[in-house]
Amino acid sequence: MTALPTEYKHETLGAVAAERLSALVRIPTVSSRDEREVDHAAFRRFADALRAVYPRVHSVLERETVGGHGLLYRWRGASETRPVVLMAHQDVVPVVAEDWAGDPFSGEIRDGAVHGRGTLDDKGSLVAVLDAVETLLAEGFTPPQDVWLSFGADEEVGGTCAQVAVDGLRQHGITPWLVLDEGGAVATGAFPGVDAPIAVVGVAEKGIADIELVTTALGGHASTPARGGATARLARAVVRVDRHPFPTSLPAPTVEMLATLAPHAVGPIGSVLRLLLRLGALRPSAGGAPGRPDVVGRLTAPLRALLARLLGASDPETSAMVRTTVAVTQLQGSPGANVVAASARARLNVRIAPGSSVDAVVSRLRRVVRDPAVSVTAIASDDPSPVAPTDGEQFALLRAAVGEAYPEAVVTPYVMLGSSDARRFHAVWPHVYRFSPFAMTREQRWSIHGAGEHLTVDALGRGVVFYRTLLRILPS
Incomplete structure (x- = not known):
């Protein structure tokens, strides 16, 4: 195992984490709806590998198996009043080997990136979480609050691990103050007219x-x-x-996202967004005072409908945001x-x-x-999940952690287009968010569930910084 770094800059953290991620990618933890197709031995090897490469985590945290191969850890903090749950999943989707230029489970580190199935979805997040905990333990750090780590093993097939974890937490009497799962990323080329990297934090999922x-x-x-x-x-x-x-529509989180991006957008789309912002069209409908109509909402509704149609006619990624x-x-x-x-x-x-x-x-x-x-x-x-609030301490905490790892990024809420284990948690608890703290190009985003999936070492290191910051600044 690579020795822990003495300095906690993202470059050094990324180099260490990349070696661990490479080893874990080489274990093909492919999930399937057909139980006969699941390689249970691979999941057992994965659990053993975690124990080997994260010795401090496994000497301090309590670990139990849930829902077959799911793993649930408890890191006891200074207080139990505001427990936090950090999530990721071990399983990956199958590969079409001939679509890949090389071995899809090679875990090869080259050209500044770790290559292979699961690097982005979702072993990268799992490694970033555990590297953050491992390095903090090396410093003698105790979190201000209890921290739970929930790593499902059947997310890709909509399995039961996450629900079993939810049921277990409820049996423990745990009401999470914050839940964070995979989801949005620090995306480039994600929205027309916006050149700045956008840290999209999922406050809901389709x-x-x-x-x-x-x-x-x-x-x-x-x-x-x-x-x-x-x-x-x-x-x-x-x-x-x-x-x-x-048909297209603009749900409240999408309206808030557009309002956040308006000052950063250039060209015609920027002009349109700023005009709509000034007119009050880019805000969730206030609904008006009791017994009074929402005049602003009525006047700006046609403008919002036009904007939704324009976005719906854009590229597939943007179109999916509005329908x-x-x-x-x-x-x-x-x-x-x-x-x-x-x-x-x-x-x-x-x-x-x-x-x-x-x-x-x-x-x-x-x-x-x-x-x-x-x-x-x-x-x-x-059905679609509830919408988590963006005006509380939890979202402010995520914004601060993003700012430490990606100071140039614009942080905004959005509706996650895919599905995740987080929906099982969101059905019970309100403050559930979805964010993978990695810079991703459009090409990388398209490689998820496709060929050529890879995560840069730089982004992986910044992901460790994100989780380290998040855990350090949890409220007492």
Whole structure:
């Protein structure tokens, strides 16, 4: 194991953490919905590796296993009044090896970065948390509050580890003052017109639904096909879904994000945002005083609607900020090239914007498909999470920690586009946030769940600085 550094600058911290991350990436902790496909030995090796590379953590903190391979640590602090939960997950998604230039589980350190599946999602965060704790323990530091570390092992498949951890904390009588999971990042090229790095802190996350379209018809030999069969009807339904995207809207966290970015935006988009800011259109609706209409909200509603439509017509990342999205991810027809399908199905992955719901999504999709012969069914789903406040001590604490690691970044709330284990915590406790303290380019963000995933050593070191700062400045 690399010796602990004597100076705690991000360059030195990053070099040490990179070696640990490299070793952990080489352990292929791939999760699957099919229990038979899970390599349980890999998860056991991962837990053993954590014990080996973080000796101080494992000599001081209490550790228990939850939900199979999930890990829950307790670091007893000077007080139990405001416990904090820091989260990450051990598991990664499968790889398509031929899409990678090299071994996707190499953990190779080259060109100033650690390469491999899980570096960004989410072993990098796990390493940054544990390196922060390990180095603070080396200094003899005791946190002002109890700190819990929750590292699930089935986040990528929407598993049970996080819920078991929530249930365990509740049984301990723990009410977290702050929960922080993976989520936003210090992003560049994330918003049109803004060149400054943006530290986007998720205060909510979209809902998620796996929805299945299924239709049946008379099958048979491919030499005697009938028109309008199952595959044709399914294709028509899929095209209708693709041609009718969900309408755009600006939920409160997105409005706050736009107001935060307005002073930093350049070009036409900057001018528009600053105009809307002056007009009062970039603020959550106050709702008016009791018995009185919200005059500002009524006057600026058309401007906000226009802005939402403009953003919705932008690149996919920006468009996803302002609407419910639908991705057609799986298609299934007949079992053979010369067989007419007796049934055909499509799987849709839907990310549900705040203010909507699973039921509303299913109802709209049925209207769009317009075919009673095509069933539309939610297979697995979660509604959007609640919205965490941005006007309290918790968000101010996150802002301060970001400022220490990335002083040039603009900190803003946003709605997380993906889903995370944090939604299990947010269903119970209000102050749940989502932020991965790493600088990420657009290319890196697209590599998550794709090929070429990598985390720079510089960003990893800054992530350790972020967590060290967060733990040091917790209120007494």
